[in-house]
Amino acid sequence: MKYVTGGYVGEKEAGERLAQVIDDPSCTKSGVYWSWNGGAQTVGRWDKSGKPKGAGGSGGEIFENTQSDAVKDLPTAMKVWEYSKAAVGLSDKEMAKGMKP
Secondary structure (H helix, E strand, O other), rough: EEOOOOOOOOOOHHHHHHHHHHOHHHHHHOOEEEOOOOOEEEEEEEEOOOOOOOOEEEOEEEEEEEEOOOOOHHHHHHHHHHHHHHHHHHOOOHHHHHHHH
């Protein structure tokens, strides 16, 4: 999967990263551009101290990154959202359940 920023990870790694952002308790902040340090290697849910970690090398810790203009582009964001939603099998109805009034 090629990112709008030009970086590249394989399809499996991209899916693992997407799943982590959906499931990881440290990824609850909305509107964030999540990044992983190091090169893609493996997914590890928790390190020995109990801290969440994920896809990527060098420990693979996820962090909040600065958004580029490319990722702030609304048509691109909408496409990525729809593809991501389809990739994890979520319907519009299921998405609405998680929204706060």
